[in-house]
Amino acid sequence: MGVTASVADTARPAGRNVPRRALRPGRGRPASRGADPASIGGLSVMETPTHSTVHLSDWQKSYFAITSGTCTPGQKADEYRAKILRIQYAWANSEISQVCAANLFKKYAEKYSAIIDSDNIETGLNNYAENILTLAKCQQNDSDKWQSALTTDNVFELKCVQERMQAGKNVQSSQMAPADACVLADKGVSASATPGLPKLSICSSAGETELCVGSAKHASRGPNLMEHPSSSKSLQCSVPPVTKTSDTLPASSASLNEQVHTGFQTTPLFGSKEATSSSSLQMSSNCRDGQNLSLSNQSAIPAWSTSSGKRKAFYGLADEGSTVIPSLAPCQASISTETSSFSGNKNRNEESGVPGFRTAKEQLWVDQQKKYQNLPQRTPVSSYGGVKKSLGAGRSRGPFGKFVPPVPKQDGNENGGAQCKPHAGGPTDPLLPVDERLKNIEPKMVELIMHEIMDHGPPVNWDDIAGVEFAKATIKEIVVWPMLRPDIFTGLRGPPKGILLFGPPGTGKTLIGKCIACQSGATFFSISASSLTSKWVGEGEKMVRALFAVARCQQPAVIFIDEIDSLLSQRGDGEHESSRRIKTEFLVQLDGATTSSEDRILVVGATNRPQEIDEAARRRLVKRLYIPLPEASARRQIVTRLMSKEHCSLNEEEIELIVKKSNGFSGADMTQLCREASLGPIRSLQSMDIATIMPDQVRPIAFLDFESAFRTVRPSVSSKDLELYETWNQTFGCGR
Numbered sequence: 001m002g003v004t005a006s007v008a009d010t011a012r013p014a015g016r017n018v019p020r021r022a023l024r025p026g027r028g029r030p031a032s033r034g035a036d037p038a039s040i041g042g043l044s045v046m047e048t049p050t051h052s053t054v055h056l057s058d059w060q061k062s063y064f065a066i067t068s069g070t071c072t073p074g075q076k077a078d079e080y081r082a083k084i085l086r087i088q089y090a091w092a093n094s095e096i097s098q099v100c101a102a103n104l105f106k107k108y109a110e111k112y113s114a115i116i117d118s119d120n121i122e123t124g125l126n127n128y129a130e131n132i133l134t135l136a137k138c139q140q141n142d143s144d145k146w147q148s149a150l151t152t153d154n155v156f157e158l159k160c161v162q163e164r165m166q167a168g169k170n171v172q173s174s175q176m177a178p179a180d181a182c183v184l185a186d187k188g189v190s191a192s193a194t195p196g197l198p199k200l201s202i203c204s205s206a207g208e209t210e211l212c213v214g215s216a217k218h219a220s221r222g223p224n225l226m227e228h229p230s231s232s233k234s235l236q237c238s239v240p241p242v243t244k245t246s247d248t249l250p251a252s253s254a255s256l257n258e259q260v261h262t263g264f265q266t267t268p269l270f271g272s273k274e275a276t277s278s279s280s281l282q283m284s285s286n287c288r289d290g291q292n293l294s295l296s297n298q299s300a301i302p303a304w305s306t307s308s309g310k311r312k313a314f315y316g317l318a319d320e321g322s323t324v325i326p327s328l329a330p331c332q333a334s335i336s337t338e339t340s341s342f343s344g345n346k347n348r349n350e351e352s353g354v355p356g357f358r359t360a361k362e363q364l365w366v367d368q369q370k371k372y373q374n375l376p377q378r379t380p381v382s383s384y385g386g387v388k389k390s391l392g393a394g395r396s397r398g399p400f401g402k403f404v405p406p407v408p409k410q411d412g413n414e415n416g417g418a419q420c421k422p423h424a425g426g427p428t429d430p431l432l433p434v435d436e437r438l439k440n441i442e443p444k445m446v447e448l449i450m451h452e453i454m455d456h457g458p459p460v461n462w463d464d465i466a467g468v469e470f471a472k473a474t475i476k477e478i479v480v481w482p483m484l485r486p487d488i489f490t491g492l493r494g495p496p497k498g499i500l501l502f503g504p505p506g507t508g509k510t511l512i513g514k515c516i517a518c519q520s521g522a523t524f525f526s527i528s529a530s531s532l533t534s535k536w537v538g539e540g541e542k543m544v545r546a547l548f549a550v551a552r553c554q555q556p557a558v559i560f561i562d563e564i565d566s567l568l569s570q571r572g573d574g575e576h577e578s579s580r581r582i583k584t585e586f587l588v589q590l591d592g593a594t595t596s597s598e599d600r601i602l603v604v605g606a607t608n609r610p611q612e613i614d615e616a617a618r619r620r621l622v623k624r625l626y627i628p629l630p631e632a633s634a635r636r637q638i639v640t641r642l643m644s645k646e647h648c649s650l651n652e653e654e655i656e657l658i659v660k661k662s663n664g665f666s667g668a669d670m671t672q673l674c675r676e677a678s679l680g681p682i683r684s685l686q687s688m689d690i691a692t693i694m695p696d697q698v699r700p701i702a703f704l705d706f707e708s709a710f711r712t713v714r715p716s717v718s719s720k721d722l723e724l725y726e727t728w729n730q731t732f733g734c735g736r
């Protein structure tokens with residue numbers, strides 16, 4: 001690669017892989033070789049080669065973009081990295097001298113110091129660590145495939161290691177390391193001050209060559225990473241044997257360790273003199289080495305190629321322990337401090353007891369790890385803290401939701417669980433006894449069902465449900481009270497096993513289901529029928545079986561199935577085999593639940609298509625409660641309750657008018673009407689006011705807002721549909 005191309009690249013937006021040659025012809029520039037280093041990056045340097053192919057306008061564009069403040073810190077950092085890379089290439093190709101390269105590096109370090117050292121999160125590079133993290137995540141899969149051929153056994157046979165071992169012996173024989181020696185490994189690696197291996201990690205003094213860990217070759221003939229793509233291998237290969245001796249770390253090494261983290265010396269780019277003189281561009285100890293090290297390492301060393309283990313240590317994967325050789329772990333952690341600088345920063349600070357700099361993302365990760373460690377290891381957590389998906393509607397348990405074992409509650413306050421064996425460790429814990437009733441159920445399904453238990457969510461009271469007094473009273477009678485007093489509700493008074501809530505859409509059927517969940521004190525499973533039928537093709541009936549099995553272990557239990565018509569629709573010839581099997585299994589289970597008078601499992605189904613429910617299922621859902629459109633009183637209740645939370649100027653008469661005008665509206669329609677009206681005061685503002693107006697300056701919601709809301713909100717249930725519900729209710733419903 002010629003410097004020409006490098007310089008041309010410098011003028012392009014960083015990070016874009018536009019073919020270099022594609023740029024030049026378009027611009028009609030001569031494709032001459034040998035750039036003028038003096039013009040690389042627009043900096044004046046000591047050497048002035050003969051050719052210059054930098055297009056001035058390109059350079060100016062780039063330069064002004066970076067310095068004008070229109071670039072983000074991330075873009076600036078990209079630009080910086082790109083420039084460093086260009087210089088390295090030029091130097092590696094002998095197109096500029098080391099002195100020239102050193103000077104260029106120095107200039108760039110000075111030029112970019114404002115963004116590198118800045119604490120300002122908007123103009124500095126603090127947030128750049130986030131970008132690196134993202135990049136690293138993206139690269140993880142690919143780079144994980146790479147495996148070093150070096151092992152702990154063959155690494156000692158490497159010539160470079162042998163040389164360094166010998167050199168180490170020599171130095172050790174002089175009894176002490178030079179005072180200004182620089183250790184370039186950290187904790188694990190620097191433990192190598194054991195006889196035979198000591199100087200693997202200790203450099204010669206300043207002025208001499210500085211070493212990378214394991215890069216003995218560099219020590220002997222001057223570092224040239226560009227010439228030695230294998231240097232990253234040697235970095236890695238030297239680690240295991242050194243680690244073995246970590247417990248023999250002498251104090252001197254330990255103190256030297258501190259230098260490891262603070263310097264940039266792990267990236268020797270120049271010959272000895274240049275290395276020393278260029279220390280200023282090595283972003284030394286007081287820099288925010290998290291970012292800087294990352295930048296510099298990425299530019300100088302193919303850092304990501306050093307090992308996948310580094311990345312594992314970097315992320316602290318949940319399954320790391322199972323895949324990482326224990327003896328390697330400290331080394332991986334230590335190496336990651338070099339390549340994954342923010343983790344190094346963290347380690348260092350934690351070791352020294354000083355709270356260290358962390359990006360928000362880092363902190364979140366640490367917090368999640370801590371949180372997760374304190375919880376039972378039930379839910380498999382993905383490598384990055386993601387959570388395995390569960391099926392169905394009840395996702396409210398969340399990633400760290402409370403663990404509810406599939407056993408009856410056994411303390412004195414709860415009922416019906418005495419016959420179950422304890423299963424506190426969860427279905428997948430091999431050490432704990434499994435409930436007899438779960439023996440034939442796949443643990444994976446038990447696990448999935450457990451996710452469907454709704455044990456929290458916004459509380460819903462009976463008062464929140466306007467109207468439907470008969471349905472509410474019936475539900476209290478057959479659900480809540482028997483759950484609370486099973487001793488009274490026995491024999492003929494025993495609760496039914498199935499309830500069907502049917503009625504037009506938006507009348508509060510799901511709301512009632514949530515209310516039962518909150519008020520009954522039972523374990524509440526909320527499963528949408530479609531999740532059983534669509535997600536679990538072929539396994540749906542097993543899921544149904546598992547559902548009832550787990551519910552039996554969790555008594556008293558309520559299984560709420562929303563849109564139950566899709567699960568229990570009429571059986572017919574064109575029906576899919578799998579859905580037929582699910583339906584059959586469901587009916588069997590409903591019967592099974594019915595046969596045991598001890599069982600306290602209630603199935604509550606909700607539908608707005610009751611006519612589609614299979615007759616066998618209909619029979620089993622013995623209480624079929626019509627949830628009609630809200631009457632005038634219920635509509636008034638909804639409006640009053642919603643408006644009581646808002647700034648509103650409605651008087652009684654106006655509310656009555658609204659109630660009258662909303663005849664035929666469902667509960668959901670009423671809610672929508674109120675939402676629409678509440679936007680009226682905002683709409684009446686001038687658009688320019690919205691940015692500056694104070695909340696208390698917004699006028700109250702008035703009747704005129706409802707009047708305009710009535711123009712856009714219409715009833716969602718047609719009178720024809722209503723007739724169908726009425727007819728079905730008269731035929732099959734249990735209402736009065």
Ligand SMILES: Nc1ncnc2c1ncn2[C@@H]1O[C@H](COP(=O)(O)OP(=O)(O)OP(=O)(O)O)[C@@H](O)[C@H]1O
Nearest residue numbers: 464465466505506507508509510511608667668671
């Ligand atoms: N009786 C009611 N009292 C108060 N609010 C209600 C009532 N009915 C409906 N709503 C409002 O309408 C919203 C939708 O209600 P819900 O989801 O329970 O209807 P649904 O009967 O289940 O409808 P669908 O048959 O379409 O599933 C509720 O969140 C609530 O805000």
Ligand SMILES: [Mg+2]
Nearest residue numbers: 509510562606
């Ligand atoms: Mg619903």
